[in-house]
Amino acid sequence: MSLEVAGVRKAFGSVRALSGVDLSVPQASFFALLGPSGCGKTTLLRVIAGIYASDAGKVALGGRDITQVPMHRRNMAMVFQSYALFPHLCAFDNVAFGLRSRRLPKDEIRSRVAEALALVRLEHLLQRYPCEMSGGQQQRVALARALAVRPDLLLLDEPLSNLDQRLRDEMRVEIRDLQRRLAITTVLVTHDISEAFTMSDRIGVMQEGRIVQIGSAEEIYHRPANRFVANFVGPINELPLTQVEGDAGGARALLAGQFSVRLPALTRAGPPGSDLTLILRPQALRLGVEEGETANRYGAEVEDVVFLGASSECRLRIGPLRLLAALPAGSGAKLAAGDKVMVGWDAADGVVTDGR
Amino acid sequence: MMLAVNIVMLVAVLAPVLLVVWMSFTPTASFVLPLGDFSLRWYREALSYPGFVDAFFLSAELAAIASLITIAATFLAAYGLVRFRPRGREALMAVFTAPLLVPAVVFGIAMLQFINQLGLYNRLVGLVLAHVILVIPFAIRSLVATLGAVPEELEWAAMMLGRSRAGTLWHVTLPLCAHGLVTAFLFSFLLSFSEVTTTIFMSGPSLQTLPVRIYNYMSDRIDPTVAAVSALVVMISLALVLALNLMGGFRRLAAR
Amino acid sequence: MAVDAANISSAGASASRLRLRPHWPFIAPLILVMAAGFAWPLLHVLVNSFHPNTPQGLDAEHWTLTNYRRLADPLYGEILLRTLRISAAVTAISAVAAYPVALFIARLSPRAQSWMILAYVSPWLVNTVVKALGWTLLLRSNGVINTALRAIGLIEQPLRLLLTETGVVLALVPGHFMFVLLPLWTAISALDPALSWAAGTLGATPAGVFRRIVLPLTLPALIVGLVINFIMNMTAFAIPMLLGGVRNQVASMLAYQVDLVSLDWPFGGALAVALLGFTLALVFVGQKLAVIGLSSRGGKPEVSPS
Numbered sequence: 001m002s003l004e005v006a007g008v009r010k011a012f013g014s015v016r017a018l019s020g021v022d023l024s025v026p027q028a029s030f031f032a033l034l035g036p037s038g039c040g041k042t043t044l045l046r047v048i049a050g051i052y053a054s055d056a057g058k059v060a061l062g063g064r065d066i067t068q069v070p071m072h073r074r075n076m077a078m079v080f081q082s083y084a085l086f087p088h089l090c091a092f093d094n095v096a097f098g099l100r101s102r103r104l105p106k107d108e109i110r111s112r113v114a115e116a117l118a119l120v121r122l123e124h125l126l127q128r129y130p131c132e133m134s135g136g137q138q139q140r141v142a143l144a145r146a147l148a149v150r151p152d153l154l155l156l157d158e159p160l161s162n163l164d165q166r167l168r169d170e171m172r173v174e175i176r177d178l179q180r181r182l183a184i185t186t187v188l189v190t191h192d193i194s195e196a197f198t199m200s201d202r203i204g205v206m207q208e209g210r211i212v213q214i215g216s217a218e219e220i221y222h223r224p225a226n227r228f229v230a231n232f233v234g235p236i237n238e239l240p241l242t243q244v245e246g247d248a249g250g251a252r253a254l255l256a257g258q259f260s261v262r263l264p265a266l267t268r269a270g271p272p273g274s275d276l277t278l279i280l281r282p283q284a285l286r287l288g289v290e291e292g293e294t295a296n297r298y299g300a301e302v303e304d305v306v307f308l309g310a311s312s313e314c315r316l317r318i319g320p321l322r323l324l325a326a327l328p329a330g331s332g333a334k335l336a337a338g339d340k341v342m343v344g345w346d347a348a349d350g351v352v353t354d355g356r
Numbered sequence: 357m358m359l360a361v362n363i364v365m366l367v368a369v370l371a372p373v374l375l376v377v378w379m380s381f382t383p384t385a386s387f388v389l390p391l392g393d394f395s396l397r398w399y400r401e402a403l404s405y406p407g408f409v410d411a412f413f414l415s416a417e418l419a420a421i422a423s424l425i426t427i428a429a430t431f432l433a434a435y436g437l438v439r440f441r442p443r444g445r446e447a448l449m450a451v452f453t454a455p456l457l458v459p460a461v462v463f464g465i466a467m468l469q470f471i472n473q474l475g476l477y478n479r480l481v482g483l484v485l486a487h488v489i490l491v492i493p494f495a496i497r498s499l500v501a502t503l504g505a506v507p508e509e510l511e512w513a514a515m516m517l518g519r520s521r522a523g524t525l526w527h528v529t530l531p532l533c534a535h536g537l538v539t540a541f542l543f544s545f546l547l548s549f550s551e552v553t554t555t556i557f558m559s560g561p562s563l564q565t566l567p568v569r570i571y572n573y574m575s576d577r578i579d580p581t582v583a584a585v586s587a588l589v590v591m592i593s594l595a596l597v598l599a600l601n602l603m604g605g606f607r608r609l610a611a612r
Numbered sequence: 613m614a615v616d617a618a619n620i621s622s623a624g625a626s627a628s629r630l631r632l633r634p635h636w637p638f639i640a641p642l643i644l645v646m647a648a649g650f651a652w653p654l655l656h657v658l659v660n661s662f663h664p665n666t667p668q669g670l671d672a673e674h675w676t677l678t679n680y681r682r683l684a685d686p687l688y689g690e691i692l693l694r695t696l697r698i699s700a701a702v703t704a705i706s707a708v709a710a711y712p713v714a715l716f717i718a719r720l721s722p723r724a725q726s727w728m729i730l731a732y733v734s735p736w737l738v739n740t741v742v743k744a745l746g747w748t749l750l751l752r753s754n755g756v757i758n759t760a761l762r763a764i765g766l767i768e769q770p771l772r773l774l775l776t777e778t779g780v781v782l783a784l785v786p787g788h789f790m791f792v793l794l795p796l797w798t799a800i801s802a803l804d805p806a807l808s809w810a811a812g813t814l815g816a817t818p819a820g821v822f823r824r825i826v827l828p829l830t831l832p833a834l835i836v837g838l839v840i841n842f843i844m845n846m847t848a849f850a851i852p853m854l855l856g857g858v859r860n861q862v863a864s865m866l867a868y869q870v871d872l873v874s875l876d877w878p879f880g881g882a883l884a885v886a887l888l889g890f891t892l893a894l895v896f897v898g899q900k901l902a903v904i905g906l907s908s909r910g911g912k913p914e915v916s917p918s
Contacts, residue, residue: 046809049809049813050812050813051809051812051813071809071812071813072812072813072814072815072816072817072818072820073815074813075815076813077813077814078809078810078813080806080809080810081806082804082806084804084806084807084809084810086807086810086811086825087829088828088829097811097814097816097824098814098815101814101815101816101817101820102815145810145814146814149814149815155813357712358712358713358715358716359716361709361712361713361716362712362713362716362717364709365709365713365732365786365789366728366731366732368785368786368789369731369732369735369786369789369790370731370735371746371750372735372742372743372744372745372746372747372749372750372783372786373735373738373742373743373746374746375746375749375750375756376742376745376746376749379749387749387754387755389756425645428641429641429642429645430642432638432639432641432642433638433639433641433642433643435638436635436636436637436638436639437635437639439635440634440635440638442635442639448639451643451646452642452646454646454650455650457891457892457895458650458654458888458891459843459844459846459847459887459888459891460847460849461847461849461863461864461867461884461887462847462884462887462888462891463653463654464867465657465867465871465880465881465883465884466653466654466656466657466884467653468871468872469653469656469657469660469871469877469880469881470652470653470656470657473656485645485648485649486649488645488649489645489646489649489650492642492645492646496642521634546737547737549739550737550738550739550740551739552739552740552741552849552850553740553847553848553849553850553864556849556850556868557867557868557871557872567739567740567741567742570739570741570742570745571741571850571854574741574744574745574748574854575853575854578745578748578749582745583745583749586741586742586745586746589738589739589742590738590742593734593737593738593739594734594738596737597730597734597737601726601730
């Protein structure tokens with residue numbers, strides 16, 4: 001089922017956790033809520049689940065308003081960061097819990113539990129207790145428990161953060177495959193950018209109780225809505241602009257007061273000369289560009305080259321400006337500190353923001 | 357519905373204590389709930405009754421001595437347990453908290469017979485010993501927690517700078533534990549001051565603590581005078597409880 | 613290299629040898645106090661219980677089992693039965709009230725919780741004689757309860773509550789409730805809230821969450837509390853004595869009679885030993901019950917029974 005959230009507000013005493021959140025998740029898609037700790041993403045998930053009642057706004061599932069529906073009747077399932085497996089019940093009883101709440105007949109319970117545990121490849125652990133399982137096993141039992149009830153909506157609250165890296169990578173793929181196979185609408189909460197990028201169809205970036213951008217991973221990475229999103233999602237170069245002028249066709253400004261730079265068309269009209277910044281990804285900078293190859297081209301001096309294995313980082317100076325360029329493996333070998341090189345990027349690369 | 361049970365229970369727990377205080381202000385010689393005309397008459401009676409006054413001072417003296425002895429010995433033992441982590445640590449803790457397993461009556465009988473056959477009947481020493489034993493389980497838990505909160509690194513730093521272990525204990529550890537020590541002392545004092553059953557079994561005619569004195573009085577008759585002295589006991593006890601609460605004492609006492 | 617390793621390991625060995633020593637001077641004082649004031653008196657009374665009693669007092673020359681045989685006398689059986697009856701009634705009432713009160717408190721804000729717990733714990737720190745006085749004032753024929761009930765018109769004649777078993781039970785319930793409430797409240801507070809949320813999202817109603825999650829996980833703590841409560845009921849003295857009177861004798865009152873009036877210390881000793889044995893047996897059974905319930909479910913006990 002699809003999920004709609006509109007105008008949700010939630011405060012705890014004087015702390016405003018959610019200040020008006022809107023989002024919609026289409027049926028069978030995978031949505032990630034991404035943001036730093038304290039941004040409200042877990043609170044939002046709990047409001048959707050019905051654990052917290054929102055102060056304002058509504059939540060709808062499959063078109064039906066469920067804002068007033070108590071949590072045990074929403075037919076959602078949640079996997080918690082701590083897994084929340086019932087310690088006094090074995091794996092079978094944990095997975096069967098939701099089915100027993102729905103008063104299904106014994107045979108059906110047995111077959112659905114087997115089915116769910118088979119989905120996570122833990123059929124042999126039926127009689128084990130949570131304290132006798134590893135972290136990875138607990139996590140998968142928690143997932144099986146959620147899937148067994150065939151929920152309309154699957155909610156994942158940072159379920160992988162307590163696992164080690166290798167398991168985490170494995171589980172990301174597994175969960176994504178399961179989600180596709182079973183076509184369950186899913187919302188994931190995470191602070192890990194690569195997790196959100198690898199698993200989801202669309203991402204909502206949250207900042208201080210609000211969703212500041214919704215889009216695909218690519219959109220968020222290359223066209224961040226503001227400085228916060230840009231900086232959260234990956235390393236950036238921030239270049240202050242002055243004497244900005246432009247129109248729908250294109251814009252230009254001055255970098256560091258001296259270099260003329262061509263910018264993408266301004267979508268946000270600011271009074272000329274206001275506090276604007278050009279945000280460039282390190283990958284957008286091209287080294288050794290010929291005349292005419294890119295709209296913007298400057299002479300730069302290499303300050304440092306750092307070899308990181310799969311790529312290299314190159315610190316450059318254009319006049320007083322310091323920039324970071326990302327170089328694919330191999331290309332940095334030719335450069336050393338002190339070298340002079342031509343750096344360029346296209347007018348359409350990068351994003352102009354007003355510093356928020 | 358849960359609220360109802362809670363209210364009933366809370367009232368049942370608080371009512372006898374609050375009622376005693378309220379009744380103590382009755383203006384008449386029989387028990388009539390004073391509603392407006394509060395009188396201090398019975399307080400004057402109680403304070404001029406030598407039996408109560410002597411008993412009060414005995415109780416205070418006993419509580420103070422017993423608490424001091426307990427805190428001193430228990431602090432040292434707690435230090436030994438926390439800092440040296442000896443192998444029998446759990447067994448020792450079990451030994452020190454064992455008095456909790458012995459009902460007050462049984463301990464009272466044991467002390468009565470023991471004290472008598474040692475010829476120490478009707479002497480303060482016996483009472484002090486009994487009260488010390490009764491208080492140790494609470495003191496040891498509290499002080500172990502207190503010491504646990506002082507990082508060992510501070511002592512190592514002091515010792516590396518030249519102090520002996522004993523000197524470190526006195527100059528570094530003890531001041532840092534001051535708060536916990538005061539809390540433990542207050543709690544021990546309160547427990548000793550309120551001790552009833554064991555003390556009744558051990559009390560001789562001239563050594564009656566305040567609760568025992570009140571008990572003997574009540575076995576005879578019930579009048580507003582005893583209500584007044586009881587009300588004073590309540591006020592003192594609750595004042596100590598509040599002081600303890602303000603000092604955060606209960607959290608530490610609940611620590612295991 | 614080999615020399616260094618040898619030095620290090622022998623230094624380690626002597627350090628661990630030293631470790632066993634230095635704690636004794638710190639622990640010794642308390643051990644001495646416990647030996648003198650706790651172990652010795654208990655042993656003493658145990659020994660006394662095996663001596664016969666004579667009109668001149670305890671006969672230390674001879675040994676006997678008479679004192680223990682006397683315990684089996686039906687006269688004492690009645691006292692034991694009454695003690696058990698009263699204790700069971702108080703424990704049963706406390707058991708019923710335990711969850712409603714503990715759950716209620718656990719759902720309050722942290723500050724409110726600490727005040728509530730304080731309200732329940734502080735009367736325990738006021739001595740029980742004062743509380744007995746309070747109950748006397750409440751339960752007398754012209755006491756608060758009877759006056760109030762007559763004023764509303766619920767009864768005509770005053771209820772006889774003093775000098776009855778009922779009165780003793782009524783006074784003991786709130787007096788010893790704290791011993792049940794604290795362990796249970798602690799266990800409930802220690803539960804991961806995500807467990808209740810998980811159960812809720814999986815379709816369990818609030819009642820279902822309590823029955824299937826909270827109850828099984830906190831029951832061991834309740835059992836521990838109930839055992840302590842029962843023991844305190846069995847060995848209470850001031851309240852049964854002042855509110856029940858001589859016609860409702862319980863075990864501790866018998867002990868008073870024997871040790872302080874008849875001065876029959878050998879028998880008093882046997883009585884004390886019997887009471888202690890009963891208490892320890894109860895604690896043992898209670899711990900086993902609490903731990904068994906958990907170990908079969910593979911969980912760790914959430915409350916350390918003590």
